Structures are given as structure tokens and as C-alpha cells.
Amino acid sequence: MTTSRVTIKDVAARAGVSKGAVSLAFNHKPGLSEATRGRIFEAAKELGWAPNLTARTLAGSRVDVVGLAICRPARLLGLEPFYMEFVSGVESVLIERSCSLLLRLVRNVEEEVGLQEAWWRGRQIGGAILVDFRLDDPRVAAVERLGMPVVAVGHPSLTGGLTSVWTDDATAVTEAVRYLAALGHRRIARVGGAAALGHTATRTAAFDEAAGALELAGAWQVTTDYSGESGARATRSLLTAAPSDRPTAIVYDNDIMAVAGLSVAAEMGLTVPRDVSLLAWDDSQLCRLTHPTLSAMSHDVHGFGADVARTLFGVITEEGPGSHPVPTPVLTPRGSTAPPGV
Amino acid sequence: MTTSRVTIKDVAARAGVSKGAVSLAFNHKPGLSEATRGRIFEAAKELGWAPNLTARTLAGSRVDVVGLAICRPARLLGLEPFYMEFVSGVESVLIERSCSLLLRLVRNVEEEVGLQEAWWRGRQIGGAILVDFRLDDPRVAAVERLGMPVVAVGHPSLTGGLTSVWTDDATAVTEAVRYLAALGHRRIARVGGAAALGHTATRTAAFDEAAGALELAGAWQVTTDYSGESGARATRSLLTAAPSDRPTAIVYDNDIMAVAGLSVAAEMGLTVPRDVSLLAWDDSQLCRLTHPTLSAMSHDVHGFGADVARTLFGVITEEGPGSHPVPTPVLTPRGSTAPPGV
DNA sequence: GATTGGGACTTTACCGGTTAAGAAAACGTT
DNA sequence: AACGTTTTCTTAACCGGTAAAGTCCCAATC
Known part of the structure; x- marks a missing residue:
């Protein structure tokens, strides 16, 4: 039949x-x-x-598919709770407009540029969400040339004239450092994300500035690839210095690395938060599953994704561009931060 | 221009x-x-x-898009390393056939059936990957009626006549229990996944059987929703019994819950693995980030996804290879399992 | 009563490909 | 030299919609 x-x-x-x-x-x-x-x-x-959507698309009407290319080594991505949560936020909005998400993992920005162009020219998508901006990102020019509706996830200083949605990383970093300083920490380190990414640079600059303003006795920063392993490595190297010369607090750029840091501290016989305070970022449920629980700069990632999707619809329907920030991550103190040990 | x-x-x-x-x-x-x-x-x-793919599709040629609907509360999903890893494995194969993945989160099976049907009848997809099978899954009949090429991720006993790819959960559970018993554990518990899912039933039955065959002194099983929180809750209730009457080893159905369990043990003042051994499942990188590191039944999820995608192409091109299992998860002992405390 | 102006539909020409059927050379055969 | 066969392309009819232009019919205006 x-x-x-x-x-x-x-x-x-x-x-x-x-x-x-x-x-x-x-x-x-x-x-x-x-x-x-x-x-x-x-x-x-x-x-x-x-x-039939295919026919409708071909006939020149709107396309009900949104593209999202994520550019990270596949294996690494598997571990980032951030993206899954972000995607689910995006989906939650797409679904009510009966739109779909076309997802693709790419290896580098060049590949992404090619992909987005192919998608757009082939009318596969009606618009796209661009993430992980880096300095002088080639996507800005490419997308403008194509005239494709997009929303860029990243600070306007990185995304050129594109409509963008961003979190105020500078303020968040500053707040994190101030909080730790207020607890009494004078030697603070930051385990950052991928150096090539724009927001890493933003955070790095903000950290330096905050450290300077507070006249900290010690301020370290390292960049990693966001993986738990590199987070562990970074933590280990920060904590191997003499007790009087090592950081008493560490800020991480995501939660995976913070979890890894926690484990390294334990492995080195250090008690958190007595010997060292740890502060995570992005605050997925993971932060509440460790012992001690992780304090974090938290962030409604799901809502962020939804906001981005809504903004994209705005761009597609010509309601005009307009960048806007989403709420700055707020400090959620839990068990991994305290005044430096007695 | x-x-x-x-x-x-x-x-x-x-x-x-x-x-x-x-x-x-x-x-x-x-x-x-x-x-x-x-x-x-x-x-x-x-x-x-x-x-132009749209035109090509409309003209009646094949469609280069594969559908995947995942049915879990969105918030929960953000946390499952399994799916991201699985998706990235699928992508790795799609990419070389220049195919795309159409991903959608749905609330329940009925919604998924409707979605798959709409996708197929609208020629949006050339085939689909079906996951999370439950007993008497309505998708089996629906998909057969539509004549849509699919590959089902789940044991043939659940997926009817559909081509399927599955892991041998029964053997894996048995192996896990035997391993713990061999270490000397006589009271073992299992914190299972969602009761409605078919493979949860499989594992539950296998656990019972293994416990019986080994004549364990105590065997508990509970089902959860896979979230870290429910894993924590389950662990807490298992460990509150009197020391002589509580499990000395717990097997979890995913790694998130195992991480949560680890934290609960710490919070209750129990040392892992001296007071209680924990064994995770799915073994994402997460298991190596805790302290102690988590022993796990590990499983190349990325490769699994790739295998599923390849099988789907087989079905689409009518080369139609039947169902086949992927390698059974193997035990990876780490720091969270040991003989029961002195 | 002829003209005009709309509503309510229908026609028809695409959109950018695929594909069956047809036509024009090139080739071998007897 | 006439005649099937291939080989190589071209034509034209779809695929399932959209949208601009066209057709009708009827009420309103002059």
C-alpha cells in the first residue's frame, strides 16, 4: 500500500x-x-x-531552515555541555516557527565559509547563526558579500556590521576577579579558552586590567583548547609552584576545565576551597555534581540560544539589524570558593 | 554587488x-x-x-539530508555527552558524502512520529536515524508504513524488522557485575536510565540474571531520568542504609550519574573506592576528570555514530545490510573500583 | 447605460534541476 | 549504397509549489 x-x-x-x-x-x-x-x-x-517545503523553497519563497556550523575538533565538542544547551535553546524557538536546524561540524573557519556559501547559494538555509568569532574573522566579509541574514554570537568589535548577540565578558571577568579579591585572594590565575577566539582575548584583557586595578600580588593567565585534559594540565602547572608563590584562586573559561581542575587539586593533596578556590564558567548542571560544588559565573545558555534564534528571525524578516547583549553572567557562589586558607 | x-x-x-x-x-x-x-x-x-540541492530533490532524485529526532527534555539533553559525541560520529560520515544532518528535539514519541512523517512526505530527508527505542515503539510501524529508509539504534527485539545497530547491553551488564563480584563485592546496586527505554529493560533483566547466577547477597536496581540530579538522589538513598546493609558497589547507566554519585559519596563522608566502588557507563572524557577517576564500561560512541550513519547509507542505497551489533562496551578499570573496604 | 473598480479566482510562467523520449551524427554490416 | 545500431546530445515534460498577470462578475459611480 x-x-x-x-x-x-x-x-x-x-x-x-x-x-x-x-x-x-x-x-x-x-x-x-x-x-x-x-x-x-x-x-x-x-x-x-x-x-512541500522543497517545492516551496525552490519557488522562491522563504526557506525554513537555519544553518549552524560549529568549528571545533569533533572529539572535543562531544564534551562541551555549552553547545548542546545552546542548540537546545535555539531549537526551542525554531520549533514554534516550524523551522529546522541544519547542523554541521567543520574543521576550520575556511571550511565554514565555504559551507555557509554553499548553503546559501543552494538555498538550503534562510539564514545562519555564526559562533566562535575570532579576530579579523573572514566570515564577516563573506556573509556581507552574500547578503545572507545571520546573527553573530560575539561582541560587535569582532562581528563587524553583523547583527550580533553577546555576553559582556569583560564585565563578567572583572566581577569574577573582584569577587575573589574581595574574599582576600591576592594571587589569582585564569585558565582561558582557545587563544584564537575573540572572546578569549576580551577576557584576557579584562583580567589583566582588573588584576592591575586591584594591584594583585600575582596574576597568571594561560590559554587552552577548552578540553578537560588541557584544563588539568594547566591547573597542575599552576599549582606546582611553592605554596607561597602559587595562585590561591583559579578562574576557568568553562566548566569542564573547572571540573578537571578540581580533580587535579585533589590529586595533589590540596583541599578546595581551603588551599585553592576554583571558579567555573558557563555553569552547566555539571557544576552542581561535583564535591565540593563549583562556584561559577553562570549564564542561561538555553535562554541565550533562544535569544539568538529570535534575533535571527528578526534579521530574516528585515526588522532590521540591531545588536544587543544578553544578561551578563552572574556569580553563583557555591562550595569551591572561600577566603584563602588560614 | x-x-x-x-x-x-x-x-x-x-x-x-x-x-x-x-x-x-x-x-x-x-x-x-x-x-x-x-x-x-x-x-x-x-x-x-x-x-542546487533543492531543485535536485524536487526533481525526484535522492535527498542528501538525514533526519535525527532526539526525544528528551531539552535541558536534560544539554548535559548528555553521549549525544554530542554520537552526533559528531554521525556527522563525520555524512560529511564525506556531503550530506547534512537535520536535527530536532522532540518532546515525545508521538511528536517524533509526526515529524518523521512530515519530513519524509515533504522529501525533506532521504532517511533517518531512530534512537531511544522503547517497548512496542510506535515508530516501527510508522516507518514501515512510510517505506522510509532508516536505521534503528537499538536491539532487534525492540526495533522489529528495521535495520538496526546495537550494543550488546546484556553482555556488558553481565560483565560489569561479574567484575565487581570478582573484586569481592556481594552487595551491588544499579542506577539505571529511563524505565521507558528498551535498553534499560534489557539491562535490568541482565542485571537480575547475573545477580542471581552469582548468588549475590544484595542486588538493588532503580531507574532514573538519566540526569545528574536523579543519579545523586538515587545514590543518596542507596547509601543511607546501615553500612552492613548497603551496596558496596554501584553501576550507573551513564557517566553523568556516576559523577553525581561520586560527589554524593564524598558528601556523605564515604571514600571511593574504599567504602563504595562506582562504575560508570558510556565513558566520556568526563570519567577521567574526576578524582578518583571513574572506572567505566567504555564504548566508542563516536565510532558508534559513524557506524550507524554508514549503515543508513547502506539502507538508502538498497545495499540493505541487515542488523549488526557494534563492539560490546569493555570494562575500563580506573580509580573508582576496588575490592570492598577492609 | 456605459464606465470604472474591486473582489475572487484562474492561468501561466517560472524556480533549477532530472529524465524519458526523440533526433542527428558516426559506425559497422551485408 | 542502403540500413540497422550505437553513441551523443537535445527537447520537452515533469517535480510541487509561488506569484504576477489575466479573466469574470457584480456593485458603485457618473
Whole structure:
């Protein structure tokens, strides 16, 4: 029993009208009496018909697919709670517009540029979400050349003229450092993310500035690849210095590395937070699963994703560009931060 | 400077042939001399043209998109390293066939059935990957009725006549229990996943059987929703019994819950593995980031995803290989398991 | 009563490919 | 030289929609 495909023609025949009329009805366009409109919808319902998106796309109407290319080594990505959470936030908005997400992992920015271009020129997507901006990101120019609607996740200083949504990393870093300093810490380190990423640079600068302003006795920063392993390595090297010369508090750029740091401290016989305070970032549920629980700069990642998706729809429907920040991560103190040990 | 779209017509004109010829060339179909074939490819390259997938799909050729609907509360999903890793494995294969993944989070199976049907009937996808099978899963019938190519991730006993790829959960559970028993544990508990899922049932049955065969003094099982929180709750309730009456080893159905369990043990003043041994499942990098590191039933999730994707291509191209298992998870002992305390 | 102006639909021309059927050379055969 | 066969392309008809332009019919205006 092959379910022969139901097309607009069948619906038109059933409702006793032309294809065009059905199209008008389903796009809520004027030019049809309420009576026929009703007949058409009824016929469609009886036949279980819904417009074929492929045909609709080809015919030049809107495309109901949004592209998202994530550029990280695949294995690494598997571990980032951030992205899954972000994606689920994006989805939550797409779903109510009955849009889909086209997801692809790419190896580098160049590949992404090619992909986005292919997607756009092939009318595969109606717009895209761009993440992980770096300095002088080639995507800015590429996207502007294509005239493709996008929303960039990143600070306007990185995303050029693109509509962007960003978190105020500088303020958040400053707040984190001030908090630790207020607890009495004078030697603070930061285990940063990938050096190539723009927001890493922002955070690094903000950390330096805050450390300077507070006249800390010691301020270290290292960059990593965001993996737990590199976080562990960084922590180990920070903590091997003599007790009087090592940081008493460490800020991490994500939560995976903070978890790794916690484990390194334990392995070195240090008690958290007595011997060293740890502060995570992004605050996924993971931070509440460790012992002690991890203090974090927390952040509604799901809501962030939703916000980005909504902004993209704004761009697509020409409501015009307009960058805006989402709420700055707020400090959520838990068990991993305290005044430096007695 | 609007990049006017390059179409097959432009390529045809440039190569001095008809549209049809270009189509033949790009689909590697016979009926063209090597000379013209070459001219066509050259023209296409010069113009930077690639066939428009939307048009190609509409014209009745195959579709280069694979669907994947994941059915879990979005918030929960953000935390499952398993899925990100699985998806990245799938992608790794899709990418070399220049296919894309259409990903959607759904709330329940009924919604998924509707979605898959809409996708298929709308020619949005060329096939799908089905995950999280439950007993009497409605997707089996739905998909068979549609005649849609799919590969089911789950044991054949759950996936009916669908081509499936699965891990031998029963053997893995048995091995896990035997290992703990061999260490000397006589009271073992298992913190399982969602009760509604088929593989949870499989594991539960296997655990019971193994416990019986080994004549354990105590065997507990609970089901959860896979979240760290529910894992913590389960662990807490298992460990509050009197020391002589509580499990000395706990097996978890994923790694998040095992991490949570570790933290609960610490919070209760129990030392792992002296007071209680913990064994995780799925073994993401997370298991190596804790202290002590988590022993786990490990499993190449990335490779698993890749295998599933390859199998799907087999089904789509009618090469239709039947169901097959992927390697059974193997025990990776780390720091969280040891003989029961002195 | 002829003219005008809309509503309510229908026609028809695409969108950018695929593909079956047709036509024009090139080739071997008797 | 006439005649099937291939080989190589071209034509034209879809695929399932959208949208601009066209057709009808009827009420309103002059």
C-alpha cells in the first residue's frame, strides 16, 4: 500500500479550486473568500496535506531552515555541555516557527565559509547563526558579500556590521576577579579558552586590567583548547609552584576545565576551597555534581540560544539589524570558593 | 554587488551544450563523450557552480539530508555527552558524502512520529536515524508504513524488522557485575536510565540474571531520568542504609550519574573506592576528570555514530545490510573500583 | 447605460534541476 | 549504397509549489 504522495493539485481538485487558490489560502494571502478558504483547509485536512517545503523553497519563497556550523575538533565538542544547551535553546524557538536546524561540524573557519556559501547559494538555509568569532574573522566579509541574514554570537568589535548577540565578558571577568579579591585572594590565575577566539582575548584583557586595578600580588593567565585534559594540565602547572608563590584562586573559561581542575587539586593533596578556590564558567548542571560544588559565573545558555534564534528571525524578516547583549553572567557562589586558607 | 545565482543553464551555455547534458555529466551517467564531459566540468568550475540541492530533490532524485529526532527534555539533553559525541560520529560520515544532518528535539514519541512523517512526505530527508527505542515503539510501524529508509539504534527485539545497530547491553551488564563480584563485592546496586527505554529493560533483566547466577547477597536496581540530579538522589538513598546493609558497589547507566554519585559519596563522608566502588557507563572524557577517576564500561560512541550513519547509507542505497551489533562496551578499570573496604 | 473598480479566482510562467523520449551524427554490416 | 545500431546530445515534460498577470462578475459611480 504505497502512500501515493498528496500534492497541492489533489487538494485543489478536492476543494474544487485551482492550485493557485490553495497556495493563497496556505500563505494567508488576501484574495479569497472565507468560504473557499474554509473549503480548502478542510480538503487539505481530509487529505492530510501540507505544503512541500522543497517545492516551496525552490519557488522562491522563504526557506525554513537555519544553518549552524560549529568549528571545533569533533572529539572535543562531544564534551562541551555549552553547545548542546545552546542548540537546545535555539531549537526551542525554531520549533514554534516550524523551522529546522541544519547542523554541521567543520574543521576550520575556511571550511565554514565555504559551507555557509554553499548553503546559501543552494538555498538550503534562510539564514545562519555564526559562533566562535575570532579576530579579523573572514566570515564577516563573506556573509556581507552574500547578503545572507545571520546573527553573530560575539561582541560587535569582532562581528563587524553583523547583527550580533553577546555576553559582556569583560564585565563578567572583572566581577569574577573582584569577587575573589574581595574574599582576600591576592594571587589569582585564569585558565582561558582557545587563544584564537575573540572572546578569549576580551577576557584576557579584562583580567589583566582588573588584576592591575586591584594591584594583585600575582596574576597568571594561560590559554587552552577548552578540553578537560588541557584544563588539568594547566591547573597542575599552576599549582606546582611553592605554596607561597602559587595562585590561591583559579578562574576557568568553562566548566569542564573547572571540573578537571578540581580533580587535579585533589590529586595533589590540596583541599578546595581551603588551599585553592576554583571558579567555573558557563555553569552547566555539571557544576552542581561535583564535591565540593563549583562556584561559577553562570549564564542561561538555553535562554541565550533562544535569544539568538529570535534575533535571527528578526534579521530574516528585515526588522532590521540591531545588536544587543544578553544578561551578563552572574556569580553563583557555591562550595569551591572561600577566603584563602588560614 | 549582488552575486546573481549561477544555474545549470549558465553552465550549459558556457560549455555550449544543453541543460540535460550538464545534468548527465554531474550525475556521472553514461551518454556523454569524455570531451564534452570535460568541457562541462571546466565550465562549472569556472563559474563556481554546484547543483542546487533543492531543485535536485524536487526533481525526484535522492535527498542528501538525514533526519535525527532526539526525544528528551531539552535541558536534560544539554548535559548528555553521549549525544554530542554520537552526533559528531554521525556527522563525520555524512560529511564525506556531503550530506547534512537535520536535527530536532522532540518532546515525545508521538511528536517524533509526526515529524518523521512530515519530513519524509515533504522529501525533506532521504532517511533517518531512530534512537531511544522503547517497548512496542510506535515508530516501527510508522516507518514501515512510510517505506522510509532508516536505521534503528537499538536491539532487534525492540526495533522489529528495521535495520538496526546495537550494543550488546546484556553482555556488558553481565560483565560489569561479574567484575565487581570478582573484586569481592556481594552487595551491588544499579542506577539505571529511563524505565521507558528498551535498553534499560534489557539491562535490568541482565542485571537480575547475573545477580542471581552469582548468588549475590544484595542486588538493588532503580531507574532514573538519566540526569545528574536523579543519579545523586538515587545514590543518596542507596547509601543511607546501615553500612552492613548497603551496596558496596554501584553501576550507573551513564557517566553523568556516576559523577553525581561520586560527589554524593564524598558528601556523605564515604571514600571511593574504599567504602563504595562506582562504575560508570558510556565513558566520556568526563570519567577521567574526576578524582578518583571513574572506572567505566567504555564504548566508542563516536565510532558508534559513524557506524550507524554508514549503515543508513547502506539502507538508502538498497545495499540493505541487515542488523549488526557494534563492539560490546569493555570494562575500563580506573580509580573508582576496588575490592570492598577492609 | 456605459464606465470604472474591486473582489475572487484562474492561468501561466517560472524556480533549477532530472529524465524519458526523440533526433542527428558516426559506425559497422551485408 | 542502403540500413540497422550505437553513441551523443537535445527537447520537452515533469517535480510541487509561488506569484504576477489575466479573466469574470457584480456593485458603485457618473
